[in-house]
Amino acid sequence: MKNEQILLAERPKGMPTTDTFKYEETEVKAPKEGEVLLQTLYLSVDPYMRSRMNDAKSYVPPFQVNEPLNGGIVGRVEESTVDHLQKGDYVVGYLPWKRHITVKAKHLQKIDPNVAPISTALGVLGMPGLTAYFGLLDIGQPKEGETVVVSGAAGAVGMVVGQIAKIKGARVVGIAGSEEKIQYLKEELGFDEVINYKTTENIRADLKKACPDGVDVYFENVGGEISDAVASLFNKGARIPLCGQISMYNLEKVDVGPRIQTRLLMNSALMKGFIVNDYAEHFGEGMKQLGEWVSQGKIKYAENIVDGFENVPDAFLGLFKGENLGKQIVKVAE
C-alpha cells in the first residue's frame, strides 16, 4: 500500500519556506510483533519545531535532513498486534509525518473520544495544555489579585495560561496580534485586557495602562522587544516562566537587546526556562486537572484546523505569521 511522508529537505536559514519540506512516496510497512499500524487523522504543527530544524544543541534533538519530521499526531488504529489496542481505537504520540504510521504500541497513548474531541489531545488536553499548566503553576505561581501577562496569548499555550490564571484569581493581560484574537480572548475567555502588538503605537505605554499595579508573572512565549517592554514593569518578586521565543526562532544573528539581568536583580525576580518534559512525572495530575476544567467549562479552547496533508508546510509557516487563533492543527483524514 502506498504511503506518503514529509521530510526535512534542508536546514532553513532564517524563516523556513516551502523548500524546507519535501514530500516523498513510500510504502506502508506491515506491523511486526508489538507494533500497530495507524492512519494519521490530526497532525500538530508547533513553534518549537523550528528549533529542531537547526543543527544545534537544543532542548530536543535536531531533525535530520532527508528524514521525516515528527511531532504530535492523533491517529486511528488500522491494524494491531497488541491486546490493549484494537482496530478503530484512537491514539496520540510523537510520530513521524506520514499518512500511515507503523510504530511500537508502547509509544502511543489511547484517547477516549467521549471526553472531548480527539483533536484536543494535540492542544488543550495535550502538550500545549500541559505546558501552560506546569509553566504557570510551578514557575509562575500566580496569586489572587496579582497581574499575569502572557505573550502569544491567542496561541495554543497562551490561551490556556490566561484561563488558568483567571481561575487562580489573577488579573490577566494578554498580548496578541489581531482584533479577532483580542475580541476572542476578552469576550470568550475573560482576559481583562489584551494589547495588539501589531497596531500599538507604544507598547510600553499600553502595557503600563493595562497593568497599573505592575507585572507579577510574565509567561513568555515570544521574546524580543515585546518582552523588553514587559520587563520594565516587573514587580518585586516577579516570576517569569520562559516557554518560548517565537520572535527569535528565525533570526539569523544572535538575539541582541537590553540584558534582562539588571531587571531581575532590581526586583529579586525569577526567570526560568522549561519544557513540558521537565514535568513528565506529573503529567497524570496535569491531565486530570485540565480535563476537569475543560469539562466544567472553566477552560475553553480554540483550534485552527487546516485540511489536507499537502497543507502541512503552509500550516507550519503560518505559525510565524501569527495566523492561528488557538491550536494549529492539520486534519489529514476523517
Added chain:
Amino acid sequence: MKNEQILLAERPKGMPTTDTFKYEETEVKAPKEGEVLLQTLYLSVDPYMRSRMNDAKSYVPPFQVNEPLNGGIVGRVEESTVDHLQKGDYVVGYLPWKRHITVKAKHLQKIDPNVAPISTALGVLGMPGLTAYFGLLDIGQPKEGETVVVSGAAGAVGMVVGQIAKIKGARVVGIAGSEEKIQYLKEELGFDEVINYKTTENIRADLKKACPDGVDVYFENVGGEISDAVASLFNKGARIPLCGQISMYNLEKVDVGPRIQTRLLMNSALMKGFIVNDYAEHFGEGMKQLGEWVSQGKIKYAENIVDGFENVPDAFLGLFKGENLGKQIVKVAE
C-alpha cells in the same frame, strides 16, 4: 565637639569621581533617650552603593544629594542612654558616613570581639557573607561534583561563595582580575581554577577548558561579556543567582548584549535576582553557620583595609578598578 561627615555632592554620570563626594564639618549631637553616641571605627564601601547614587527605582532607596551617604559601619559606644549597650561596646549597623554617630540603639547590633576581629562584621560575618550564603545555597543549590562558576571571585562575596561551594563538594571555578588574586584563591582558598579576565585572550575557550563538564551554577557578580561567555556553558537545569552587575553600574547607556533568554530556555535553567534582605528572617541561621565555618577554618577571609576617613572616596572608587582582594574597608579610628 567637632564632627565630620561625607555627603553625596552630586549624582555621578557614569563612573563616580572625587567630585561625587563632599566633606563637611558638623557638630556631634548628644544622644537623647534611647540613643547612643558612637565613634566610627570601620566603614564599609560596597559596589551596590553605586546604584543608590542614581535617582532611580532600585532595590534600595537612592541616596539624597547633600545628605550623608550611609552603609555598614562598625563603631564603639562612647555614650549610651540604654542598658544593653555600655561605653566601650562594639556595634554594627547601617549608619551615616560620620566620624561620630548619634543613633537609636535599636538600629544597632552588638558585636562580640572574642569571636572574630570586629571588622568581619562588615565582611565574612556581615552582609557580604550572608549574601554569599543565601544566594548560593537557596538559589544556586550546588550539589557534590557539580561545577560552580563565580565571577568577582576575589571580592568580599565571591570568595565566600567559592569556599561554601567547596564545602558542598563542588568543583569551583573563579573569575578574577589579577595574578595576586588568582594565586590567593587557588592556594589559600582551594579554588580549582581561576581565570584572569583581564589577561585572557579568549575567555570562552579558557572557561571551556576550566569547566569540561559545563556549568551547573553561575554566581553572577559582574554582568556583561564575562557572563555571556559563562552562559554558553550552562548545563541542563543550571541555576544562576544574580547578585550584582558591577561591570554595568557605571554605564551611561542601556546594557545591551545577547539576550540570555534563549540560553535559559534551551537548558531549563533558572536565573534569580536577590538581595540579602530577601533573607532577613533567616539571618540568624546564616550567621551561626558562617561563624562555625570561620572558626573551624573552613572559610577564610581577606580584608583590604585602607586607613583614614579622608580616604573613603578613593576606597569606594577602587572597587570599580578591581583593586580590592576581599572586603574593602576603611579604618577610621583605632
